[in-house]
Amino acid sequence: MSLLTVENIRAGYGDVDILNGVQMRVDRGEIVVIIGPNGAGKSTVMKTIFGLVKVREGRIVFEDKEITNLRPDQVVRAGLCYVPQEKNVFPTLTVEENLEMGAFIRNDDFSKELQKVYELFPAMYEKRRQPAGALSGGQRQMVAMGRALMLDPRLILLDEPTAGLAPAIVDLMFDNIQKINGLGVSILMVEQNAKQALAMSHRGYVLATGRNRFEDTGRNLLANREVAEMFLGG
Amino acid sequence: MAEFLQLTVYGIVLGSIISLGAIGLSLVYGILRFPHFAHGDLITLGAYLAFVLVTTMGAPVLVALPVGVAGTALAAVAIDQVLYRRLRRVAPVILLISSVGVALILRSAIQLIWGPSNQVYATGIQFPYRFAGVNIKPDHLIIVGGTILLVVALHLFLQKTKVGKAMRAMSDNADLAQVTGIRVNSIIIWTWIIGGGLAAAAGIFLGMDTRLHPVMGWRILLPVFAAAILGGIGRPYGAIIGGLAIGLAQEYSTTVISPSYKPAVAFALMVLMLIVRPTGLFAGRKV
Ligand SMILES: Nc1ncnc2c1ncn2[C@@H]1O[C@H](COP(=O)(O)OP(=O)(O)OP(=O)(O)O)[C@@H](O)[C@H]1O
Ligand SMILES: [Mg+2]
Numbered sequence: 001m002s003l004l005t006v007e008n009i010r011a012g013y014g015d016v017d018i019l020n021g022v023q024m025r026v027d028r029g030e031i032v033v034i035i036g037p038n039g040a041g042k043s044t045v046m047k048t049i050f051g052l053v054k055v056r057e058g059r060i061v062f063e064d065k066e067i068t069n070l071r072p073d074q075v076v077r078a079g080l081c082y083v084p085q086e087k088n089v090f091p092t093l094t095v096e097e098n099l100e101m102g103a104f105i106r107n108d109d110f111s112k113e114l115q116k117v118y119e120l121f122p123a124m125y126e127k128r129r130q131p132a133g134a135l136s137g138g139q140r141q142m143v144a145m146g147r148a149l150m151l152d153p154r155l156i157l158l159d160e161p162t163a164g165l166a167p168a169i170v171d172l173m174f175d176n177i178q179k180i181n182g183l184g185v186s187i188l189m190v191e192q193n194a195k196q197a198l199a200m201s202h203r204g205y206v207l208a209t210g211r212n213r214f215e216d217t218g219r220n221l222l223a224n225r226e227v228a229e230m231f232l233g234g
Numbered sequence: 235m236a237e238f239l240q241l242t243v244y245g246i247v248l249g250s251i252i253s254l255g256a257i258g259l260s261l262v263y264g265i266l267r268f269p270h271f272a273h274g275d276l277i278t279l280g281a282y283l284a285f286v287l288v289t290t291m292g293a294p295v296l297v298a299l300p301v302g303v304a305g306t307a308l309a310a311v312a313i314d315q316v317l318y319r320r321l322r323r324v325a326p327v328i329l330l331i332s333s334v335g336v337a338l339i340l341r342s343a344i345q346l347i348w349g350p351s352n353q354v355y356a357t358g359i360q361f362p363y364r365f366a367g368v369n370i371k372p373d374h375l376i377i378v379g380g381t382i383l384l385v386v387a388l389h390l391f392l393q394k395t396k397v398g399k400a401m402r403a404m405s406d407n408a409d410l411a412q413v414t415g416i417r418v419n420s421i422i423i424w425t426w427i428i429g430g431g432l433a434a435a436a437g438i439f440l441g442m443d444t445r446l447h448p449v450m451g452w453r454i455l456l457p458v459f460a461a462a463i464l465g466g467i468g469r470p471y472g473a474i475i476g477g478l479a480i481g482l483a484q485e486y487s488t489t490v491i492s493p494s495y496k497p498a499v500a501f502a503l504m505v506l507m508l509i510v511r512p513t514g515l516f517a518g519r520k521v
Contacts, residue, residue, distance in 0.1 A: 009473040076415030
């Protein structure tokens with residue numbers, strides 16, 4: 001039984017359909033990556049799962065519960081967290097306040113989760129009283145991931161977690177993602193650093209013009225000549 | 235020198251009143267991204283709601299204040315949920331125009347109920363305290379003291395409570411707040427409770443300092459806007475400084491130009507700010 005199933009969804013902005021029958025699934029414990037050219041609709045898939053873009057056809061099921069067209073805060077309650085592609089921290093809030101906001105829907109004590117995030121990202125503990133807007137790109141990304149971990153989610157959606165980061169920081173970020181996965185959190189991510197991402201993912205999807213083009217294990221997609229020519233720069 | 239000090243006192247009193255209005259305007263702008271033109275009439279409404287208690291029950295103004303504040307907060311929430319809520323996804327200019335409509339409706343209703351003439355909370359003269367040739371009325375102390383209390387309470391609310399932090403978060407990035415699981419509508423309701431409540435306090439203080447009139451709030455709206463813009467719109471803390479600056483500038487200006495130009499001073503400062511530094515003193519949002 002899959003953790004998340006996206007069944008044949010059609011969705012878009014205004015009158016225009018951007019996704020035309022996308023299918024995806026994430027199984028428990030998996031890292032799944034979505035790659036594809038700019039404008040393929042990768043971010044739109046994530047927004048649609050999260051209730052920010054209306055599903056016109058098809059269904060989204062998370063842990064036996066249909067979450068199609070729920071409000072974002074209801075999706076969060078279902079156990080999914082989302083780190084958007086850009087502007088993913090609250091710049092005037094301190095690092096710690098950003099993390100607290102991640103736990104907004106909780107009314108119980110979340111000091112254990114806070115502890116866990118600081119253990120995962122010790123640098124964040126050092127900076128906990130600084131406004132998130134003053135941090136570097138990599139640090140901001142860690143705050144954003146930390147925020148998403150505050151609810152102990154079963155699945156997190158990461159939209160281009162390494163975009164705009166220096167190569168050394170990109171490696172660090174992929175390590176972090178693997179660490180998070182090691183904690184038992186499944187991951188669905190969109191990545192432009194496709195080779196590295198496929199290498200560390202259990203499975204991957206290649207999306208083009210709002211449709212599934214390829215779907216296979218990370219390793220097989222890396223080895224696929226057609227995929228390599230089209231999307232991995234030869 | 236004594237005249238300068240006297241004007242400083244008046245400026246701080248007026249500035250306190252303007253600040254209370256500007257904080258709410260700035261909060262609403264930060265969360266809902268539109269300039270709320272009915273804010274002046276919420277100020278008027280607060281003043282008149284307190285007036286009802288003062289006249290019907292003989293309550294002291296300070297006892298009537300919480301009631302005026304609560305009533306206005308409720309009215310602000312009701313206006314939002316009935317009208318503005320339906321317009322969340324439209325262009326901000328539509329909301330702006332709707333708020334002008336709300337302003338006219340509120341003002342007319344107030345005029346219908348309480349009449350078009352001046353009213354006062356208390357008749358008779360208050361004997362001022364005199365310090366070094368400067369007159370300070372007991373009401374002045376209440377207004378400034380009350381403003382300080384409200385500002386401290388607001389500060390604690392924004393910095394220490396979950397809802398206050400979520401308000402700041404939403405002002406930073408409403409979309410991110412939404413996907414973080416923050417119930418956007420409940421934060422909006424809180425924003426109106428605080429913005430409406432502070433507007434009512436401003437109105438009641440204005441009524442204590444001068445008198446009540448159906449256009450009292452509309453008339454002070456310009457300085458309130460000027461204060462919010464001076465402080466960087468969307469920044470409640472900036473609005474406090476902006477309010478004091480406008481209040482003082484308006485009073486000091488009376489030494490060189492006729493007092494009837496006081497609103498023009500606020501307007502000039504606002505335009506100057508928009509030209510020189512559109513984000514305001516404390517880098518608010520671009521207007
Ligand atoms: N808010 C929006 N309103 C209208 N059209 C949009 C909106 N967001 C995205 N689009 C359009 O939808 C299409 C898919 O966009 P999307 O952001 O999902 O692509 P993407 O695969 O994530 O691309 P990128 O690699 O550049 O992030 C694009 O043609 C884009 O112009
Ligand atoms: Mg994208």
